[in-house]
Amino acid sequence: xxxxxxxxxxxxxxxxxxxxxxxxxxxxxxxxxxxxxxxxxxxxxxxxxxxxxxxxxxxxxxxxxxxxxxxxxxxxxxxxxxxxxxxxxxxxxxxxxxxxxxxxxxxxxxxxxxxxxxxxxxxxxxxxxxxxxxxxxxxxxxxxxxxxxxxxxxxxxxxxxxxxxxxxxxxxxxxxxxxxxxxxxxxxxxxxxxxxxxxxxxxxxxxxxxxxxxxxxxxxxxxxxxxxxxxxxxxxxxxxxxxx
Numbered sequence: 001x002x003x004x005x006x007x008x009x010x011x012x013x014x015x016x017x018x019x020x021x022x023x024x025x026x027x028x029x030x031x032x033x034x035x036x037x038x039x040x041x042x043x044x045x046x047x048x049x050x051x052x053x054x055x056x057x058x059x060x061x062x063x064x065x066x067x068x069x070x071x072x073x074x075x076x077x078x079x080x081x082x083x084x085x086x087x088x089x090x091x092x093x094x095x096x097x098x099x100x101x102x103x104x105x106x107x108x109x110x111x112x113x114x115x116x117x118x119x120x121x122x123x124x125x126x127x128x129x130x131x132x133x134x135x136x137x138x139x140x141x142x143x144x145x146x147x148x149x150x151x152x153x154x155x156x157x158x159x160x161x162x163x164x165x166x167x168x169x170x171x172x173x174x175x176x177x178x179x180x181x182x183x184x185x186x187x188x189x190x191x192x193x194x195x196x197x198x199x200x201x202x203x204x205x206x207x208x209x210x211x212x213x214x215x216x217x218x219x220x221x222x223x224x225x226x227x228x229x230x231x232x233x234x235x236x237x238x239x240x241x242x243x244x
Contacts, residue, residue: 003046005034010048010058028064030056038085038092043105047092049082055094057108069110070094070101078122084174086128093135098122100137112154116144120156129175131182132200136162138172138184166196166203176217178224179237185214195226206239 001012009024009032023029033051040047044060053071056064070080079097086093091111092103099122100114116137117123127138134145135153143162150158162168167186174185182198183206193214197206212228219225223242224235234243 003037003039005037005048007034008032010034010037023058023062023064028058028062030054030064030066030068035082036085038087040087040090040092040105042090045105047085047087047094047103047105049085049094051081053080053082053096055082055103057105065108067103067108067110070096079124081124083125084127086130088130093128095125095128095137097124100125100128114153114156114159116146116156116159118156126171126173127175129177129182131177131198136175136182138175140171142169143172143184164203166205174214174217176219176224178219179239183217183224185217187214189213191229 001014003010003012009022010029011020011022013020025032031050031052031054034048035051036049038047046058048056048058055067055070057067058064070076070082076098081097082094084095090104090106092105094101094103099116101110102112104111115122124140125137129136130148133148135148137144143165144159145162146153146159152158170186172184173187176183180200184196186194186196188194190213191211193211194208195206195214196203212230214226214228216227222237226233231244233241236242
């Protein structure tokens with residue numbers, strides 16, 4: 001099934017019988033205004049996040065269960081926006097306006113919450129990625145990282161600010177890992193975006209002349225996909241452009 005979201009509903013295309021099905025608040029979803037989605041292959045569950053911080057889980061049979069932990073948590077002050085969902089095993093790392101919330105999709109419960117800013121301050125985390133034994137978090141003001149094997153990632157002291165970036169305090173919006181490299185997008189506004197690439201030892205530029213606004217960086221099987229404002233570009237494992 002291929003899922004897509006609109007402002008008001010979720011629909012999917014069934015590749016076996018070419019049928020189209022719609023899920024909305026009338027027939028199963030808990031809310032409207034979908035902001036992002038993430039699919040957990042191990043649990044066969046789709047996490048659907050809404051603009052009001054609500055979350056639904058859709059299982060393989062189409063059953064919808066609601067997880068309103070972020071939305072209903074009165075202790076979270078300020079920005080509760082859900083910016084991105086990164087799946088790692090059975091866990092969903094939800095990048096939020098205040099930090100990172102980790103959901104256990106097998107148990108369907110919150111596992112942990114990370115406030116990664118200086119002295120544990122809330123920061124707007126835009127994306128999460130796993131690379132080279134580290135967990136990376138992009139924010140409005142640079143990149144933070146921690147060891148995946150850290151004893152307590154909920155302790156802000158486990159996290160470090162990445163001073164090795166070419167531009168340390170830029171606002172970064174998207175990350176993706178492909179062919180042993182970490183890709184990172186700087187959002188400079190209309191036609192001022194830049195993609196950076198980390199090869200495991202240092203940061204450099206990736207297609208520096210492509211300054212089009214980036215909506216998504218995605219690794220899919222043996223292809224790397226960049227969605228620009230006016231086009232989608234597909235690269236192979238040698239980073240050759242194979243389709244536009």
